[in-house]
Amino acid sequence: MNDDGTMARVPDLERFCARHGLLMCTVADIIRYRIQEEKLVERVVSGVALPTELGTFDLFVYRSLVDPHPHLVLTTGGVGREEDGRVVEEPEPVLVRMHSECLTGDVFGSLLCDCGGQLSMSMAMVAQTGKGAIVYMRQEGRGIGLVNKLRAYHLQQNEGLDTVEANLRLGFEPDLRDYGIGAQIIRDLGVRKVRLLTTTRARSWPWPVMAWRSSSACPSRSPPPPTTSGTS
Ligand SMILES: [Zn+2]
Numbered sequence: 001m002n003d004d005g006t007m008a009r010v011p012d013l014e015r016f017c018a019r020h021g022l023l024m025c026t027v028a029d030i031i032r033y034r035i036q037e038e039k040l041v042e043r044v045v046s047g048v049a050l051p052t053e054l055g056t057f058d059l060f061v062y063r064s065l066v067d068p069h070p071h072l073v074l075t076t077g078g079v080g081r082e083e084d085g086r087v088v089e090e091p092e093p094v095l096v097r098m099h100s101e102c103l104t105g106d107v108f109g110s111l112l113c114d115c116g117g118q119l120s121m122s123m124a125m126v127a128q129t130g131k132g133a134i135v136y137m138r139q140e141g142r143g144i145g146l147v148n149k150l151r152a153y154h155l156q157q158n159e160g161l162d163t164v165e166a167n168l169r170l171g172f173e174p175d176l177r178d179y180g181i182g183a184q185i186i187r188d189l190g191v192r193k194v195r196l197l198t199t200t201r202a203r204s205w206p207w208p209v210m211a212w213r214s215s216s217a218c219p220s221r222s223p224p225p226p227t228t229s230g231t232s
Pocket residue numbers: 102104105106113114115116231232
């Protein structure tokens with residue numbers, strides 16, 4: 001706390017530390033450290049054969065210490081399989097799609113966003129390629145949850161706000177998605193190099209933090225959404 005009773009912010013604390021010869025770390029540093037150093041995910045279901053219209057996948061379920069809902073993974077080509085109680089490491093780059101849950105798009109085929117199309121396109125590509133993984137992160141509506149995502153839709157449709165403005169109006173950051181846990185899941189699957197299936201190249205994903213030996217992006221070829229105002 002500052003002398004005048006206000007909350008000391010980082011610049012205040014940096015001055016305080018410099019004056020007293022103290023070291024400082026931020027909450028963000030602690031989060032980064034824990035994602036990097038501690039295993040926060042646990043595999044709770046392994047390799048269920050899942051035949052779908054787009055191909056047959058192995059389904060894995062992961063629980064995370066920091067998320068309320070379990071995350072799902074669909075793989076092909078034996079990615080994530082265990083032999084003698086150990087996960088087999090993949091020496092070659094593996095095609096990986098990180099998909100954030102979007103109930104309206106994924107299940108109902110909503111055209112307010114292109115999530116449904118991207119998911120099926122990714123499943124088709126991972127099935128076709130013969131070795132890959134789709135990590136289905138349960139972070140609905142850019143991390144704000146289903147109800148708030150639908151509230152944001154309402155604001156967009158009735159007040160003409162865009163996704164970012166609607167999320168800000170609801171009191172959220174524009175994008176709360178966090179892929180650190182997803183990166184831990186990929187590591188647990190034995191994947192050491194990724195070919196990322198993505199529509200956006202520049203994301204603040206923690207690949208360097210996770211000590212990936214290499215990674216590259218390859219665009220997913222989903223058609224553009226009919227409207228651009230939807231939350232994902
Ligand atoms: Zn969506």
